[in-house]
Amino acid sequence: MDLSAYKTLLNKLVPLSYQHDLDNLLDSMLPEADEDIRFQLQAEVRRLTAPCLRVLDLRSLFPGHCQLLRHQGLDHQLPEHLSARFYSLLQDYNGEYTRGLYESLLADLAALRKLPAQFNTVPWHLPSLGLQRKESRLRFVTPVYLHLDDGPRLQGNSLDISPAGLLVQMQEAPRLPAEVAISFPELAKQFGLECLAEPKRYRIRQDEHESTRFKLQRVEADADWQQGLTDFIEQNRPRYGLDAEDLYATVRTQCWGQALLETSVSLSLFFDQKGELQHLLTNRHSAKTLSAWQQTKPGDLLPTLLSPERVLSLAKHTTQPCLLYSFRHTGQQPYYFVASQDELIKHNAYAAFINEGLRNQTLACYYLSIRPLHYDDQDTAALDIQGERHLQQLKWQLWLTPITAPKSQWPIESTLKQLAPFIVPPQLHKATVTPLGRQASKRREARFKLQSAMELTIGNQVLSGYTEDMSNSGIKLVLAEPVRLDVPCLVQVHLTELNKRSREWGLKGLYYRVVNVSGNGKVLHLRIEGPEESHAGYQFFSALFEQNQDKLRAKPEAHHMPTWLTWLTRQTLQQPPSPTFIFGRNEGGFYVQGAIACLLQQSLMGFLSNEFQQAHFSRLISRQQWQSIYTQLLRPDGRSHHSYEIWTAKAVDASQQSWLLIDPEPKRQEFLLNPKHSQQLNVSLVIVNRLQLRQLEYFVPEWDTLTQTSLYKTQQLEQQLAELCALSQVFDITEAVKRKAAVKQSALNPVPLPSSAN
Secondary structure, three states: OOOHHHHHHHHHHHHHOOOOOHHHHHHHHOOOOOHHHHHHHHHHHHHHOOEOOOOOEOOOOOOOOEEEEEEOOEEEEEEHHHHHHHHHHHHHOOOOOEHHHHHHHHHHHHHHHOOOOOOOOEEEEOOOOOOOOOOOOEOOOOEEEEEOOOOOEEEEEEEEEOOOEEEEEOOOOOOOOOEEEEEOOOHHHOOOOHHHHOOEEEEEEEOOOOOOEEEEEEOOOOHHHHHHHHHHHHHHHHHHOEOHHHHHHHHHHHHHHHHHHHHOOOEEEEEOOOOOEEEEEEOOOHHHHHHHHOOOOOOOOHHHHOOHHHHHHHHOOOOOOEEEEEEEEOOOOOEEEEEEHHHHHHOOOHHHHHHHHHHOOOOEEEEEEEEEOOOOOOOOOOOOHHHHHHHHOOOEEEEEEEEOOOOOOOOOOOOHHHHHHHEEOOOOOOOEEEEOOOEOOOOOOOEEEOOOEEEEEEOOEEEEEEEEEEOOOEEEEEEOOOOOOOOOEEEEEEOHHHHHHOHHHOOOOEEEEEEEEEHHHOEEEEEEOOOHHHOHHHHHHHHHHHHOOOOOEEEOOOOEOOHHHHHHHHHHHOOOOOOEEEEEEEOOEEEEEEEEOOOOOHHHHHHOEOOOOEEOHHHOOOHHHHHHHHHHHOOOOOOOEEEEEEEEEEEOOOOOOEEEEEOOOHHHHHHHHOOOOEEEEEEEEEEEEEOOHHHOOOOOOOHHHHHHHOHHHHHHHHHHHHOEEEEEEEEEOHHHHHHHHHHHHHHHOOOOOOOOOO
């Protein structure tokens, strides 16, 4: 029955029902109602006044603006206006947290989300660092003893637990040293966990906002503790569950990072320790960037732009981004000119280089940032042999971002001979070009799921296992125990179970070659050795599959993300090329959904942050300006992105006037560059991309775990991803603009020749 017509009456009945009889109230307020309506209204009042145990945590919707609200043993996180609404509703519900109060707050929240969204401030996110804890966390409450070196034993309760970490809640806020010894008195009473009664050392980190909560990390290694807690968590995970908030934050950050990789104009390049280009990660916008550096395949001339000597030179200054200029002189024989801005300034050739590049109509400018790869940043245990080979040769990762080059020539005379020091010889290099996303299977033939016992002979060692799937020329084998092999290697296969049924084929001593090892050494990928027509295994499986197609189930051709590519992608995102803002759009308008930090650009990060270290995009672009920019992105002109120069400065005098200009005119630029008129000048290059959500496929390994842990968090994340509309990268080009202005001034005012003596 629809009770919306009685909404006003129900609002009056609920507070009065705590002091008066409900039947008498209905007799006086609704005497003409029949028995059915009276029954429905009584049931609805009892439902609205029933106790509620659902917690309201709105930190993901209002980051940095929520406050802790504790009531009847439940901890809520609400913004200030909803907190005031919570306390006002308590008066209507007799001071109790009920279903009616909960539903009223949800209705207020829905109305609040329909209001025009502001360019809100959000916390910075360090991308692709994975889970805050690298291990499974179990939400489990048990007593914990804190053993101080020179004091009494303190007791607290665990809120969650992992093999090497712990979150503890204390009744009071004691002063604790940097390290304490921890024991679990009640947990140690369980079978197999007796070792937990002996204290072990933990390092303490206290939460700034929660003085009674402590995060602890075990620093004293102990195999029994590690194994006992791991087994306990695995056995009780279905009952207690993992921490969904940790997984939710991880998956959201990973999806933001993938949106950055998939849609930004930046190109990710990987080099070996000699500085030679080895690998490229490309997206749908990379073709235009690579088109100027290709002859036979994409990117084969990139080492001309980034020679090994230049890469190793950049690697000496990993904290300083670089601007690189290049152009191609087209004649009987093409010549390539490449130089950094520092080199051009040093040789007093900046104006000549720009002029010649504009004359040849091939001038390009690139923003570069380089960093070393750290293999200890992520877990490499899941890599297979081929993945390790892909990664072992890589040493440096470089972000190459094409930016707008100067468009006007300098009024000076210049010739190509002046630029002879910047000529670089063409270098061809076959780098591995990998498009982002899932990769197709490398097997070119049908694979059939068939489990059958078999033995493997390697030298004098015999290993047992079973097949997971088979094809005419390959086998995927799972061993009972892990093995270490130098791949590729030759082995002998004995199909023990199949040989009993088909002895005439002679399925013993078949030669196969191990082409890859995965699953921490327990999964072997085999391929036949020798010609197919004379190999007994190829002949047998060809006949087996042909005669039993109705009984065997073919393994579908699935696209997957190789583990090494997932690792490489996360390495790329650990140091993004610039601070990046992720924007969402709903019926209320635009809002900042997230901000990805770039630690290399400390000055720009400080400029874009408020006093609470939160990202503040409205310091560059207002809400109205953003609406205009996004409208331009929707025009059908074929452009995938737009770039803007944003100048901000303050007046030198006491007027406290400030300026924020988008692509100012040359005369206005000269005014802001003059130190007599302005100070605190910041010039930011903003590159805005529209997100094509239908073309994005988020592949995050933690997504399946999040789905199993919290359906609500998964639905909330899917809604946020559906609202993504654009991303904006911000580059600091203040120093480059100042240097160009100095070069222009020297070009316009040449130094006069010394006068000859009379």
